[in-house]
Amino acid sequence: MDLKPKLLCFLLNLLCLSLLAQNTKPNETKQDTINGIIYGEQPNAHIYIYKNRITTRAFFVKTSNSINIRNRGNPNEEFVLSPNNQDKIGVSVAFRSISASYSFSPNSLAENPKDKNSNLFNLNLRNYFGRHFMQTLDIYSQKGVILEIGNDPQAYLPDTKTFKIGGSTSYIFNENFSYRALATQDEKQLKSAGTLIPRLVYYFTKHDLNAYSNDPNTQSVSTDYNSFDIAFAPSYVYNFVPTKNLFISAGASAGIGLNYSNNPAGEDDTTSLLTELDFRGTITYDINFLYLGAHYNYLILNHNSDRSSYIKDDIPYLQVFIGYRFNAPKKLVDKADRINGKINEKIGI
Numbered sequence: 001m002d003l004k005p006k007l008l009c010f011l012l013n014l015l016c017l018s019l020l021a022q023n024t025k026p027n028e029t030k031q032d033t034i035n036g037i038i039y040g041e042q043p044n045a046h047i048y049i050y051k052n053r054i055t056t057r058a059f060f061v062k063t064s065n066s067i068n069i070r071n072r073g074n075p076n077e078e079f080v081l082s083p084n085n086q087d088k089i090g091v092s093v094a095f096r097s098i099s100a101s102y103s104f105s106p107n108s109l110a111e112n113p114k115d116k117n118s119n120l121f122n123l124n125l126r127n128y129f130g131r132h133f134m135q136t137l138d139i140y141s142q143k144g145v146i147l148e149i150g151n152d153p154q155a156y157l158p159d160t161k162t163f164k165i166g167g168s169t170s171y172i173f174n175e176n177f178s179y180r181a182l183a184t185q186d187e188k189q190l191k192s193a194g195t196l197i198p199r200l201v202y203y204f205t206k207h208d209l210n211a212y213s214n215d216p217n218t219q220s221v222s223t224d225y226n227s228f229d230i231a232f233a234p235s236y237v238y239n240f241v242p243t244k245n246l247f248i249s250a251g252a253s254a255g256i257g258l259n260y261s262n263n264p265a266g267e268d269d270t271t272s273l274l275t276e277l278d279f280r281g282t283i284t285y286d287i288n289f290l291y292l293g294a295h296y297n298y299l300i301l302n303h304n305s306d307r308s309s310y311i312k313d314d315i316p317y318l319q320v321f322i323g324y325r326f327n328a329p330k331k332l333v334d335k336a337d338r339i340n341g342k343i344n345e346k347i348g349i
Contacts, residue, residue: 046176048188050325052333053289054095055186057323061088061103063122066314080148081160088122094186095328096336099126118144118158126183131175140164166203166229173197177239182249182282185291185323189247194238201255201276203229203301224263229301231257231276249282275302289325
C-alpha cells in the first residue's frame with residue numbers, strides 16, 4: 001500500500017491548522033515590531049517566542065526500525081530484521097502551535113543501491129497545547145529488509161514490510177523550559193532550565209514477513225504479526241545555554257507498560273511486560289534568524305512476541321539540519337489572531 005499521497009494530503013491539512021495560535025496574555029509579553037509586524041514575544045526571562053515567524057528547516061536524517069528476535073529458551077539463538085538502510089532528506093515547517101515534517105529516501109541514498117525496491121518513509125507531527133501539553137505522532141513505513149543470523153547477513157527479503165504508527169502525550173512541568181527550542185527551533189531558550197516530563201507512549205506495529213525460495217527443498221514463508229505497545233515513561237530533559245547563540249539539550253526516559261502481540265490466525269496471542277528506554281541530545285547554533293545544528297534520539301522497546309520469543313525494537317534517529325525563520329505574511333498573522341480570538345471566546349479565556 002502506497003501511503004505517501006494520503007499522508008501528504010494529511011500533512012497539508014494539518015499545516016492549515018497551524019492558524020490555531022497559542023494563547024499568550026498581552027500583559028505577560030514583551031513584543032518586538034518590524035515594519036508594523038509583531039514577530040516575537042518574551043513570556044518570561046527564560047524563553048523567547050518567534051510568534052509571528054514561520055520557522056523552516058531542511059535536514060538530513062539517518063534512521064531505521066530494526067527488530068531483534070531472540071529465543072527465550074536459548075539466548076544465543078537470535079536473528080535480526082534490518083531495513084536496507086537509506087539516508088533521508090526532508091523539510092519541516094513550524095508556525096504558532098503546530099509543527100510538521102516530511103522526509104523520504106531516494107534510491108540513490110540507499111546503502112545497497114542494488115536493492116532498488118526497498119524504501120523507508122517517515123512522518124513526524126508535533127502539536128503543543130499551552131505551555132504544558134505536547135502531542136506527537138510518528139509514522140514509519142519500510143519495505144525490504146536484510147535477515148541476519150548472528151553477525152552474518154543471510155538474505156535480502158524485498159517483500160517484507162513493516163508499518164508503525166504511534167506517538168506520545170506529554171506534560172511539561174516547568175514553564176521556564178522550552179521543548180520547542182530543542183525540537184523545532186521556533187522558540188529560543190534564553191536561560192538554562194530543566195524539567196520533568198511524564199509521557200504516555202503508544203505504538204501499533206504491523207509486520208508482513210515474506211520470504212520466498214527458489215529451492216524446491218526450502219519452504220517459503222509468509223506470515224503477519226501485529227504488536228500493540230503502551231507505556232508510562234517519565235523523562236527528564238535539561239536545556240543548557242552556555243552562550244547567547246549556543247544551545248545544548250540532553251535527556252532520557254525510562255518507562256514500563258504492556259505489549260499485546262498476535263497474528264491474524266489468532267495463534268500465540270501474548271500479553272507481556274514492556275520496557276522503554278529513550279535517550280536524546282540536541283545542539284543548535286543561532287546566527288540571528290539563521291540556525292544550524294544536530295539532534296540524536298534512540299528509542300528501545302523490549303517485550304515478548306510469543307511464548308518462546310523475545311523482541312527488542314530499536315529506533316535510532318540522527319538529524320542534521322539548517323533553517324531560517326521568516327516573517328509570516330501579515331494576512332496570515334491577522335487570520336491566525338482572529339481564529340485564536342474566537343477560540344478563546346468559546347472556552348472563556
